[in-house]
Amino acid sequence: MLELKGLSKHFGGVRAVDSLDLNVPQGEVFGLIGPNGSGKSTVVNLVCGLFPATAGQVLLRNEDITGLASHVRVARGVTRTFQNIRLFGQLSVWQNLWVAQNAVEHRSENFLRRWLGGPGRAREEIDRILEFSDLSGKRDELAGNLAFGEQRRLELARAIVAKPALLLLDEPAAGMNAEEIDQLDARIRKLKQDGLTVLLIEHHMELVMAVTDRIAVLNFGQKIAEGTPDEVQTNRLVQEAYLGVAEAA
Amino acid sequence: MDFYLGLAQIVGVHTLLGLSAYCVLLTGQVSLAQAGFFAIGAYVAAMLTVLAGWHILPAIVAASFVAGVVACAVGFPALRVKGLMLVVATLAFGEAVRLFFFNFDYQVARGEVKIGPAGGEGFRQIRFFPEHGWSTLDVLLFIWLFVALVMAALWWMDRSRAGAVLRAVGEDEVAAQSAGINVTAVKVAAMTVGGLIAGLGGGIFAHYTAHIEHAQFGVALATFAIAYPILGGLSSVFGTLIAVIFVQGFLIEGLRFLGDWRNLLFGGLILLAMNVRPRGLIDAATIAAIKRMRVRNREPGNARTEGAE
Numbered sequence: 001m002l003e004l005k006g007l008s009k010h011f012g013g014v015r016a017v018d019s020l021d022l023n024v025p026q027g028e029v030f031g032l033i034g035p036n037g038s039g040k041s042t043v044v045n046l047v048c049g050l051f052p053a054t055a056g057q058v059l060l061r062n063e064d065i066t067g068l069a070s071h072v073r074v075a076r077g078v079t080r081t082f083q084n085i086r087l088f089g090q091l092s093v094w095q096n097l098w099v100a101q102n103a104v105e106h107r108s109e110n111f112l113r114r115w116l117g118g119p120g121r122a123r124e125e126i127d128r129i130l131e132f133s134d135l136s137g138k139r140d141e142l143a144g145n146l147a148f149g150e151q152r153r154l155e156l157a158r159a160i161v162a163k164p165a166l167l168l169l170d171e172p173a174a175g176m177n178a179e180e181i182d183q184l185d186a187r188i189r190k191l192k193q194d195g196l197t198v199l200l201i202e203h204h205m206e207l208v209m210a211v212t213d214r215i216a217v218l219n220f221g222q223k224i225a226e227g228t229p230d231e232v233q234t235n236r237l238v239q240e241a242y243l244g245v246a247e248a249a
Numbered sequence: 250m251d252f253y254l255g256l257a258q259i260v261g262v263h264t265l266l267g268l269s270a271y272c273v274l275l276t277g278q279v280s281l282a283q284a285g286f287f288a289i290g291a292y293v294a295a296m297l298t299v300l301a302g303w304h305i306l307p308a309i310v311a312a313s314f315v316a317g318v319v320a321c322a323v324g325f326p327a328l329r330v331k332g333l334m335l336v337v338a339t340l341a342f343g344e345a346v347r348l349f350f351f352n353f354d355y356q357v358a359r360g361e362v363k364i365g366p367a368g369g370e371g372f373r374q375i376r377f378f379p380e381h382g383w384s385t386l387d388v389l390l391f392i393w394l395f396v397a398l399v400m401a402a403l404w405w406m407d408r409s410r411a412g413a414v415l416r417a418v419g420e421d422e423v424a425a426q427s428a429g430i431n432v433t434a435v436k437v438a439a440m441t442v443g444g445l446i447a448g449l450g451g452g453i454f455a456h457y458t459a460h461i462e463h464a465q466f467g468v469a470l471a472t473f474a475i476a477y478p479i480l481g482g483l484s485s486v487f488g489t490l491i492a493v494i495f496v497q498g499f500l501i502e503g504l505r506f507l508g509d510w511r512n513l514l515f516g517g518l519i520l521l522a523m524n525v526r527p528r529g530l531i532d533a534a535t536i537a538a539i540k541r542m543r544v545r546n547r548e549p550g551n552a553r554t555e556g557a558e
Contacts, residue, residue, distance in 0.1 A: 048427060074429030086424035088417045090533065095413040102429030115411040122410075142533070162429050 001026040001197040002047065002166055007056035009042050009221075016042040018221035019056065024166075029188060029198040031208045031229070034218035035241055040201045041083060043218070044168045047199070048080045049073045060166065074102055077165035081155045081172055083201075089144025093135055093154055096143050097126045100158045126161065132187070133157040149180045156187065166197045173204045185211050209233065217241065254385045258457050260497050261392035265450030266470070267477030267489040268399055272443040274478050275412075276436050277419035279332075282323060282339035283474035285346035286316040286444040288466035290451025292350060292366060295461060298377045300357055300365055305377050309395075309452030313445050320444020324437035343471050351463040371462025375455055388457055395453065396490075399446055403486045415439055419483075447474075480522060482529015484536055491530050495522070 002024040009017040017039045024030040032040050046053050049070040058066045065073055088096050101122050130136045133153045138146060143154060152172065159167055169188075173181050181204060188198060188211050202208045208215065209229040217225040217232060219241040225232055232238055266287055273280045294312035297303040303311075327338045356365040366372040378388055406412045418425045418435045426432045455461050477496065481488030500518055504511045526532065 050423065050427070069431075070426040071429050071431045074427070079429070080427055082424070082427075086421050086427075088420045088424065090420055091413060091416055096417075098410055099413045099417045099425070099430065100428035115414075116406065116409045158428060 001061060002199065003057075003059040003062070004043075004047075005057040005059065007043070007046060007058065008054045009039075009046055009051070010054045015221050017046065020218075020221070020223055022216055022223065022226075024197060024199055025214075026197055027192065027195060028213040029192050029200060029211055031212035031215035032199060032201045032218065033203070033205075033208055033215060033232075038218040038241075039221040040218055041170055042221075044080060044170045044199070044201060047166075048078055048168055071102070074162050074164075077163070078168065079159040079162050079164040079166075080168035081152075081159050081170055083170040083174060085148075085151045085155055087143040087146075087151055087154060087158070089142065091143055092140050093130070093143055093146070094126060094139040096154060096158055097129060097161045098122060100161045101126070102162050129157050129161050132160075132190070134183070148175060149177075152176065152180075152184075156184075160191070164196065166199065167191065169198060169200045169202070171201055171203060173202055173207050181207055251385060254389050256498060256502055258385075258389055258392055260493050261389070261396045262450050262454045262457070263473065263477065263497055264396050264490050264493045265399060265446055265453070266474045267481070267493050268403060268486060269443040269445075269447035269450065270474040271478035271483065271486065271489050272403070272415075272439050272446065274475070275415040275419050275483060276439045277422070278328065278436060278439070279336050279475060280327075280339045280440070280443070281336055281468070281471040281475060282320070282327070282342045283443060283447045284466045284468075284471035285339075285343035286320050286447035287451035287454070287470065287474070288346050288350060288461075288463075289319055290316045290448030291455035291461050291466070292353070292372065292451075293448070294452030295372055295375045295455040296355070296366065298456070299372075299375055300355075305452075305456060309449055312452035313449040316448020316451065317441050317445035320447075321437060321441040323444075324440035325433075328433065328436045328440065340468065340471065343466075343468070347463045347466050350466070369463065371460060372455075373460050375459045375461065377456050378459075392453055392457070395449060399449070400486050400490070407486065416483075476519070478529075480519065480530060482526070482531045482535075484529065484533045485531050488529050488531035495530065 002022070004020050004022040006019045006021060007017055008015065008019050020043065032043060034040055045051055047058055049065075049068060049072075053066055056066070057064055060073075060076060060078065065076060065078075068076070088099070091099070127136070130139055133156060135150060135153055135157065138150060143151065146154060152175075156169070156172060173184055176184065185207055188200070191198060200208065200212060212229060215227065215229055215232045216223050217235070217238045224237045224241060225235045227235070266283060269286065270280065270283045273283070290309070290312040293315045294305070294308045297308035297311060298305055323342055327335060327342065330338055350366065351369050353366050354368040356363040356367055364374055383391070414430055414435055417428070418430060418432055422432050473496070477492045478489045480496070481490070481492030500515050504514060507514060522530065
């Protein structure tokens with residue numbers, strides 16, 4: 001589904017991502033972990049097109065999307081959530097999802113009806129996603145007035161409403177309590193059942209180990225390990241990256 | 250009475266100007282180019298009625314169209330820059346337009362007199378209204394017909410998906426593009442609609458003042474254009490209307506008796522208004538309160554209202 005070939009991003013002298021090769025198979029939940037500053041979020045930003053790559057390629061279904069603008073990639077089926085929540089705070093919950101309905105099937109709709117008409121048939125779909133995100137009671141609330149957990153759920157909902165094939169989740173569990181993380185776990189599993197491919201960046205290891213099929217570990221912008229959750233957990237390089245080399249002991 | 254009719258005309262035209270900035274401001278862009286589009290609309294419409302002998306109706310529609318096209322063309326390069334740089338870029342455009350008309354000389358001889366724009370002396374004798382026997386009241390109704398049309402269109406747009414998308418871009422461009430919105434297209438579209446409205450306002454302005462010149466379209470007018478929606482708030486088109494009434498009706502005309510002190514007080518009162526109501530005269534809370542009041546009146550079973558009666 002998603003393939004990165006020699007992908008690099010340099011900020012001045014800093015190699016945030018350094019010739020990274022990665023293959024995320026169709027229909028899997030793929031974990032991307034690593035210590036702070038290892039380049040995980042940069043990978044997400046490169047895949048969704050927020051900034052251009054220094055070198056390398058991003059392939060989606062074997063098509064090169066490296067040079068495409070963000071909104072074009074959304075139309076191709078790549079959507080994301082943000083580590084620090086970025087909702088449209090002055091819009092209602094429902095409007096947040098309405099503006100994000102940019103799937104191809106919506107684009108083909110009559111121009112005037114799509115832009116100047118009322119909610120129309122967009123409504124049913126949005127109601128379904130609100131139901132899925134447990135936000136049905138909040139549809140007319142301003143997004144900025146939601147509680148933290150609700151904002152996280154709304155951001156996930158906004159990423160789903162464009163009908164993605166590949167979903168990029170940038171630390172979706174940050175700041176959540178145990179119960180909310182369980183719900184997130186269930187939602188990710190449900191999305192996988194529906195055929196979505198998920199690239200999950202997360203520091204909460206319990207969630208990552210439970211929900212992913214494969215994991216890649218980044219350190220200083222390079223991949224140091226890849227495998228199933230069990231393989232990665234026992235990998236010596238990974239333990240060193242997280243815990244440091246046991247030289248003083 | 251004529252004084253109030255004249256004031257209502259000014260309020261109408263300035264509302265159009267303010268609404269043009271409102272559109273652009275919804276996408277988070279502070280544009281000082283609106284006075285430039287207004288000037289283009291004024292000159293184009295006046296030349297069409299005076300030199301080409303058009304009726305005012307097609308003339309202002311054409312003026313609006315020309316200003317819209319210019320706004321679209323300006324939008325592409327200008328919107329590549331952000332924040333203060335955009336303010337400077339649009340300010341430069343507005344000044345360029347003003348200086349163009351300062352040097353624009355296109356006079357045609359009609360009998361003994363020459364008519365048409367005469368550079369720095371301005372464009373005199375825009376006499377469509379008196380020539381066709383329109384009374385001040387007719388002109389006033391004509392102006393407000395267009396104000397009502399534009400306000401209704403924008404009010405509707407605000408409730409459509411287009412309005413939500415404009416606001417989304419205004420709030421967070423990065424989130425908007427990640428939600429699949431073509432941010433550049435949205436910003437240019439807002440700029441174009443803003444140009445259309447400013448051009449329409451300019452076309453009408455030229456005809457009721459009967460004499461336009463470059464100095465009327467300077468930085469002061471551009472500042473007013475952007476001040477109305479900021480002062481009125483971006484929650485509703487009515488905020489802009491109320492801000493225009495407040496500024497033109499109260500601050501400028503209402504305080505005229507203060508003489509020179511007025512200018513001092515003018516700035517002070519705007520500061521005060523912005524401090525007391527930082528999100529504009531009509532903000533989201535005001536609208537929510539109005540909605541609550543309407544809902545309460547509609548529900549006779551409401552215990553609190555029954556008790557009050």
